[in-house]
Amino acid sequence: MISVITFFPLVGVLFILLTGRNNKGLIRTFAFATTLIDFFFSLRIYNGFNSETANFQFIENIPWITSLGINYSVGIDGISLLLVMLTTFITPIVILASWSAIEDKVKEYMIAMLLLEVGMIGVFVATDLFLFYVFWELMLIPMYLLIGVWGGPRRIYAAVKFVLYTMVGSVLMLLAILYLYFMNYQQTGEYSFSLFDFYKLNIPIEIQPWLFLAFALAFAIKVPMFPFHTWLPDAHVEAPTGGSVILAGVLLKMGTYGFLRFCLPLFPNASFKFMPYFCVLAIIGIIYGALVSMVQKDIKKLVAYSSVSHLGFVMLGIFAFNQQGMEGSIIQMINHGLSTGALFLLVGMVYERRHTRMISEFGGIAKTVPIFATFFMIVTLSSIGLPGLNGFIGEFLILVGTFQASRIYAAFAATGIILAAVYMLWMVQRFLFGEITKEENRNLKDVNLREAAVIIPVIFFIVMIGVYPQPFLGKMHTSVQGLLDKVNVQYQFVENEKPSMKKRVIKTVNSGEKLKSDENEKEQML
Numbered sequence: 001m002i003s004v005i006t007f008f009p010l011v012g013v014l015f016i017l018l019t020g021r022n023n024k025g026l027i028r029t030f031a032f033a034t035t036l037i038d039f040f041f042s043l044r045i046y047n048g049f050n051s052e053t054a055n056f057q058f059i060e061n062i063p064w065i066t067s068l069g070i071n072y073s074v075g076i077d078g079i080s081l082l083l084v085m086l087t088t089f090i091t092p093i094v095i096l097a098s099w100s101a102i103e104d105k106v107k108e109y110m111i112a113m114l115l116l117e118v119g120m121i122g123v124f125v126a127t128d129l130f131l132f133y134v135f136w137e138l139m140l141i142p143m144y145l146l147i148g149v150w151g152g153p154r155r156i157y158a159a160v161k162f163v164l165y166t167m168v169g170s171v172l173m174l175l176a177i178l179y180l181y182f183m184n185y186q187q188t189g190e191y192s193f194s195l196f197d198f199y200k201l202n203i204p205i206e207i208q209p210w211l212f213l214a215f216a217l218a219f220a221i222k223v224p225m226f227p228f229h230t231w232l233p234d235a236h237v238e239a240p241t242g243g244s245v246i247l248a249g250v251l252l253k254m255g256t257y258g259f260l261r262f263c264l265p266l267f268p269n270a271s272f273k274f275m276p277y278f279c280v281l282a283i284i285g286i287i288y289g290a291l292v293s294m295v296q297k298d299i300k301k302l303v304a305y306s307s308v309s310h311l312g313f314v315m316l317g318i319f320a321f322n323q324q325g326m327e328g329s330i331i332q333m334i335n336h337g338l339s340t341g342a343l344f345l346l347v348g349m350v351y352e353r354r355h356t357r358m359i360s361e362f363g364g365i366a367k368t369v370p371i372f373a374t375f376f377m378i379v380t381l382s383s384i385g386l387p388g389l390n391g392f393i394g395e396f397l398i399l400v401g402t403f404q405a406s407r408i409y410a411a412f413a414a415t416g417i418i419l420a421a422v423y424m425l426w427m428v429q430r431f432l433f434g435e436i437t438k439e440e441n442r443n444l445k446d447v448n449l450r451e452a453a454v455i456i457p458v459i460f461f462i463v464m465i466g467v468y469p470q471p472f473l474g475k476m477h478t479s480v481q482g483l484l485d486k487v488n489v490q491y492q493f494v495e496n497e498k499p500s501m502k503k504r505v506i507k508t509v510n511s512g513e514k515l516k517s518d519e520n521e522k523e524q525m526l
Contacts, residue, residue, distance in 0.1 A: 001045055002058045002074045005088065006121045008038045009114040016110055024106045028099055031110035035092035035117065042088040049081055051475050054482025056127060064131075069181075069191030073128040078479030079260055079330060080124045082472060083253055086337050087124065089457075090249040091117045097345050097454045098242040101352055102150060109150060112142040113242065120250050124257065129177045130193040133170075136254070140166055143251065146243040147235055158231075158238035165231040169218030176214035179207075180266075198266060199486070205269050212270035215263050216278075222255030225278075225315055226285035229308045236304035241348025244300070248307055249341035253333045256314050260326070260483065264318070268487040271319075278319045279405075283412045285312030290419035294426070300357045302427055303343045306383065309416055310336050316413055317398035321487070325401020326480045331472055332394030335382070335465065339391060342379040342458045346372065349451055353444055359427060364436035369446045373432045375455050380428050382462045384421045390465035 012034025016027050049057060056075035064072045076084060095113060102109045119139025126132035140163060148159035180198050185191050187201060203211065221228045232252075236244050264271045289309030296302035314336070317329030349372065350365075351357055366373035382389035385396075395417060403410040436442055447455070465472060 001041070002076065002125050003060055005038060005041050005045065005084065006074065006125060007118060008041060009034055009091075009117045012114050013111050016107060016114075019107070021107050024103075027107050027110055028095070031114060032092055032095045034114060035088070035095055038117070039088040039092055042085055045076070046081065046085055046475075049076070049078070049475060051078060051478055054078075054478045054485075059127070064128075068130075070130045070193055071128050072131060073194060074122075074125040074131070075127050076125055077482075078476035079257070079483070081475055082330060082334055083124045083250075083257055084121055086253070086334055087117065087120045087250050089461075090245065090337060090341060093341075093345070093454055093457065094242040094245050094249075096450065097245065097348065098240070099450060101241055101348060105149065108145070109242075112145045113246075116142040116146070116246060120246075120254070123254050127195045128193045129180070129195060129198065132195075133174060133177060136173075137170060139251070143243070143247070146246075147239045150240040150243070151238040153238075154234070155238045158234040161231045162235045165221050165228070166218075169221040172214040173218035176211045179211060195261075201266075203267065208267040208270035209273060212263055212267040212274065215258065215266075216274070219255040219258035219263065222258070223252060223311050223315065224255070224308065226281055226288055226308065226312070229285070229289075232307065233301055233304045236307075236344075237298065237301050241344060241351070244304075244344040244348070245341045248303075248344055249337040252307065252311060253337065256311065256318065256329065256333055259315070259318050260330075265483060265486050271487070272321070275319050275321065279316055279402075279409050282312045282315035282319065283409060283416075285309065285315070286413055286416035287419065290416050290423060294419070294423040297359055298357050299359050299427065299431065300344070300347050300351075302359075302423070303340060303347065306420070306424070307336065307340055309420060310340065310383075313395060313398050313413065313416065316402055316409065320398070320401040320405040321484070322401045322404050323477075323480060323484065324397050325405065326484070327473055327476060328394050328397025328399075328401055330476050330480070331390075331465070331469060332398060334472065335390040335394045335462075338458050338462055338465075339379055339383040342375075342455060342462070343383065345455060345458070346376050346379065349447065350444075354440060359430050361438055362431050362441060363434045363438070364432075365441050365444055366432040367436065368442060368444045371446045371452070375447070375459065376432060377428065378459055378462065380424050382466070384424045385417055386466075388463075388466045390462045390469075393465060393469045 012030050015030045015034075019026050019030065045058060054077065056077050059075035060073070062072040064070045091113070095110070098109065116139055119135050119142070122135030123132060123139065126135055144159050144163050147162060148155050151158060177193070180201065181191065181193055183201055183203065184197055188197070224232045235247060239247060286309050289305050289307070289312060293302050293305040293309065296305060310332070314329045314332050317325040317332065320326070347357060354361065378389070382391045385391035399410055399414060402413055
């Protein structure tokens, strides 16, 4: 079933290739129908997923290049399940949002979007690192085309910058994968790229930091984490609306997913060693992203820089090394995909009407487009973490987890929430409210049925996660606990690391077990 979800978009590509270039309506319909069916396929995986086990499920393992030990191996756990669901949910929405926005080279645009979906799902389900790397590189090509062909005036610059940044990180990651591949042969006598085989490797402590950094650079660029974020505003601003939504909604999550799937369990000692540095960089990203967002005149650029701040929270939760922090990070990945994706969709709608994204060109439009203003307000409030909406759940869990790891880190991170409220609400005030000073804004048309159909499903999940997050947290809980156990067990093999750091991390990881033990002792005494 995993393979069906991964490669089903290629069926849509085939139909589109057989369709005449001028039949744009049929091309759009094929693309939308394909992605919608793929979403329903993924619901079967979600419903059939057993949340009681941390093991990978729906595993498919087929020999591919046997002489090199390369297999077509896919599977999901509770972490990748939610990201696959996010991908299959966002893609049909993007296709629908691009219905009237893309008029030039519609055939090529839809093919690029479908190929991009194949690459994104493949990254989240691959359990063979060779296969993972193929999918990782595959999604670069359609994303490059989306920015470079259908983007703004500086699209070539932004597309090349995006590819160069990603390639630099990818090459180092490839070298690290090859190092693990040959290390596995030395220790087992067998060639393998299997992630499960790599988990069993005894990687020397002096080698771990180098391998960790090689992987981490690739993922930090993709997040993007401060100071590797400079490609992001250019890519977002120049990309078409659909490209921006996919970029914010899914592609950035590949970096944070990579830290959870590879860096932490493969190199636990190096992860703990670099924990303070990554926490500090995450906090700088939170505050820096918020401050830079505050001074932006282009609303799309403002949303782009806000991503740097929001993803700083995600990174902070990951490196808190506890259940609450990691679960908060994963749910915040989903939240960011929904909230920031929705903001880009709404900005795209207003850009189609006015062909400008300057905040100064608007003001008072809540009077002329009240439904649009209502949608925009809900999404903005979710982005700043209002209780009852999705952003609050993620940020709350991350702060709880961070507080357990370090109260100082939590205090600095909390300032980012205050700054987010300031720059987002100030933007809303200038964008939606006040007097109408531009005559063009008096005749703006409110959202039509297609646009409402695009945004309402996103708002539904924004509210649902905010009110009742258990269906999402329940799916990941055991997998996150399994990840923490795996990291902790491997870490305890090494005895000559810093004792204070080790004690703190083990104490944090085992805090849940200690609480249970204390409760049992109390019950026995009673």
